Amino acid sequence: MDWFLLKKLVGQLLQPMILILFLMLLALLLFHSRRHVARVSLFLATLFLFGFSFIGVSNSLIAPYEQRYPTFSQQQQRLDYIVILGCAHTSDDNLGASQQLQICSLQRMVEGMRVANMHPEATIITSGAALYDSTSNAQKVKQALIELGFSGDIITNDKAKDTEDEAMLLMPRLTNTHFALVTNANHMPRAMTYFEQQGLTPTAAPTGYFVKQGALSWQDYFPDANQLHKTETFFYEFFGQLWQWLKS
Structure with missing residues (x-):
């Protein structure tokens, strides 16, 4: 099964x-x-x-x-890796790589670049298999990073089907390293647990917040598809x- x-x-x-x-x-x-x-x-x-x-x-x-984990801030110690967990994209040769990413992947890629700007010494790892597409999500995010001018080292982990797979497959490389884990804020608690179960100690770098502090307008109180x-x-x-x- x-x-x-x-x-x-x-x-x-x-x-x-x-x-x-x-x-x-x-x-x-x-x-x-x-x-x-x-x-x-x-x-x-x-x-x-x-x-x-x-x-x-x-x-x-x-x-x-x-709200389980705070946003990422510059670390005092060296960062070895920035792990961008996979999400989704749709390959379309008429579009640029970044335009092919679905919102969750785009949010994670942008946060990965933000962390990389703070820690240029870190190697980015993109992750995610090709579940329903000819190109893996790891490869597509890598292409988008290069398209947007990122010139640092990028490693792809394109065999992982889900977050549990990502943690298991990346464990040998990430053991005894200091790395940031990039994913959507709502997904971060589950992702952190999977990586910690592998004996790893990631630093959370959440992104893609649904809930933001700030005043609401009267329109926000109507039922909405969002x-x-x-x-x-x-x-x-x-x-x-x-x-x-x-x-x-």
Whole structure:
């Protein structure tokens, strides 16, 4: 059995939108035969859709993950490596390499460059396999770094399917080194745990924050698809951490 595929499939089926659509479909199917059940199902679907799309709910869910580690600041000791964890891209020869990166990969690449500007002595390691593309995410991020003028050393780790793979495959190189671990802030707690389970001691370099301090406008308090995406990201990380805990 392909456990990687099974994990991804279960994770998708447990997303809020799937639950909402299931409840709506159930309401339609039972509208004539079980009207009470249909009404309850439709009420729950509406409640979840509104709640998961509201900034107060989405922020309160994801903020604890994002606030676990502070942003990266210049270290007093030498930094050996900057590890940019893989995310996603779509290869398109009509676009530049950086334009082919999805937002999560673009955010991680920019943070990697920021850390490299503080520590030019460090070697960047890009990571991520070619799951649904002809080019690995590690290679595409490397191409984007070069395209944007980065001239330092870059090593690619293009066999890793997920964060657990990244930690295991990079462990031999990173043992007894000082390195920064770059990934999205909501994903950082799970990533740090995987690398620490390999006996490594990374310094967190989180990026791509959903929740930022600052005043909100009245428009922010309306249900919004961006907030629903934020809630889905929380559930993805929640079930990822649950899987991590069960395996350990």
